[in-house]
Amino acid sequence: LPPGERVGFAIVGLGRLSLEEILPAFGECRRAKPVALMSGSPDKAKAVAAQHGIKPEAVYGYDGWDALARNPEVKAVYIVTPNALHRDQVIAAAGAGKHVLCEKPMAASAAEARAMIDACAKANVKLMIAYRCQYEPYNREVVRLVRGAKYGKVKLIEATNTQTMSLPEQWRMRKALAGGGALPDIGLYCLNGVRALIGEEPVSVQAQIHSSDDPLYREVEETVAFTLRFPSGALALCSTSYGAHETRSLTVQAEGGAIQLQNAFAYEGQRLFLNHREGKAEAKEERVLGAKNQFALEIDHMATCILENRTPRTPGEEGLQDQILMEAIYEAARTGNAVAL
Template identity: 60%
Template sequence: MNDIPAFNRRGLLKLGGVGVTGMLLSPSVQAEAQGGPLPPPSPVDTGAVKDGKVTFQEWRGPSEAPSGNPKAPLPPEDRVGFAVVALGRLSLEEILPAFGETKNARLVALVSGSPEKMKTVAARYGIKPEACYDYEGFDAIKDNPAIKAVYVVTPNGLHRDFVERAAKAGKHVLCEKPMSVNSTEARAMLDACNVAGVKLMIAYRIQYEAFNLHLAEKVRTKAYGRLVGMSAINVQTVAENGAEQWRHKKALAGGGALPDIGLYCLNTARFLTGEEPVEIMATQYSPAGDPRFAEVEETVSFTLRFPSHTIVNCLTSYGARDDKHQRLNFERASVDMPNAYKYKGQSLTVIEREGDQTVQKTIDLSANNQFAAEIDHLADCILHDRKPRTPGEEGVQDHVLMEAIYRSAATGAPVRLDPVQGLDAFRGPPAKVDL
């Protein structure tokens, strides 16, 4: 023990401020060891409070992308309370976790037809037993003032029932896409919400996703010239026992690949251009004898022609390996976007001329949680009495167009549609998406 050297405070500081026991020296001891008090932090580091938000001066150089400021979530008691209806895969894997990233909304209630599952999920998310409702007792939400909005995540064929019951209870509604199983039911849902004086928003998450929003801005401003054409693919396979799943029952799904995943191609083409198609040509196929496709289609290919003469070719199928890709061909560039319709993993590549060279550029953007963004948007619309960007009218229009796709596929002839004047005819004001 006698050959262990003695350390004083200055000696410890030379070792990085850590003693032989691994203990970090306190700031006061370090200041003493350095021979004087430490300088106070500057405003660049401490930031300032402005309009109830903490802001910081930019610390990066002009060649760097700005770091931005911290998000400013509302206090929990000021957020809009949501009840989520149905606890299937989408709710458990994406929607419920997304409330952890919202800043205007909070989860306050659950609705499910599976008592044991609801009890388990409620415990994980801190939902009290009195805020858990079964399907039959759903109407009792009218007596829960904490619930301001309802997110309907049931199979498509059940959307109408829960949307209309939520409206009757005086609650605003966020409804998963597709809005329903046909345009007649979709219009009835819209009418019910209008009569009740509640907002109806359809969960078109792509319209709140950072990369697609960036791309829409480029299309609208003609940053690369006129959009000449676009190809959109959304395909995936289903298990051999898929016939038992609700998506393969026409009464519950309304159709097969088209309303489930092909709708992303259709709605995104409309969203990116802001236009409505004036002509549709389509074909479809289902393998004979496959019970998965006894009631609904496997594959649909359709072409949309827009007033600006942009041509969009779309393919959707339950028979091809997962691929969710879109490519846009402009006058002066082509833009490639893998994973365009996935929950995450989007990227953007632009190919264009630069000087005498053809260059390929990757657009680096900060991804956002699409579900949190759409939930927050409805919450913001409720708080400030605004019309949602993707209201019920947007959902009705997609049903009208999908019915035209099916008609064209059945007859082999193109379906011509009445022109719709202006851009974003069925949408509300642009969303304030926190990117």
């Protein structure tokens, strides 16, 4: 679309993700453009606005919702702030009559997620949760293969998302701002990814949590292992940690073959391997797809939904379901029992 017809976005919160990924990704969008910023750091925001051709008068503070509401160029708001701030900001954006794209995790609890869905429904604006992997071509291909039963029935899925954390002062280590630790921040990719590819909802979960003595984990958890049981009989083994060497992989074991996606949850570097038996031989194939910026694909999807009045692939309800499941995972870990859903 020519710039004049693209959907104008306001970006709320100019932290690492906004500055390093989202704003640059707009350069690769075809249907969306950044037209406003909301930030608690006016000097940074002015400089960022100048860099991205955003008008200085379209830079707002966190109390600037009324002024933002009056800016007709802003059609959608992209919330990129600490998790526990998402609820109030999504509700404010809906109150300003703007469509909302909200970063993951949607909120700090299922109750907050429900309030966000209700506010957007009442204001008749769209709500999408930024599950970027569901827009990323390799993850899409795995979904297509699994849903098309390429290798028959799925028996086991393994999803791992780990990294090392070393920012003790960061909001991510404060329960009040983050809602939790590794689970909502990075384990969520395992949970959402498994649900997306199998296309079923789990009927029960089991979980274990361990945090080392490091004061880093005073408020939020370090390591979580959880299993999901699906109605078809498939089992998913998911693991996440803030304290382990970076691994971001997804493996599907089906009756007739296996699918492995390396770097599944990373910003780039996905590698897809298919394995099956042909007679007595093991056939192994690497499938190579064109690389695309998944943030640009995700933002353009939201723009398309606004332009064509469609429901996003990952609406608020998708985020709510993950919040419900994360609460069940915490309960399962706390009680040591399986939690039925």
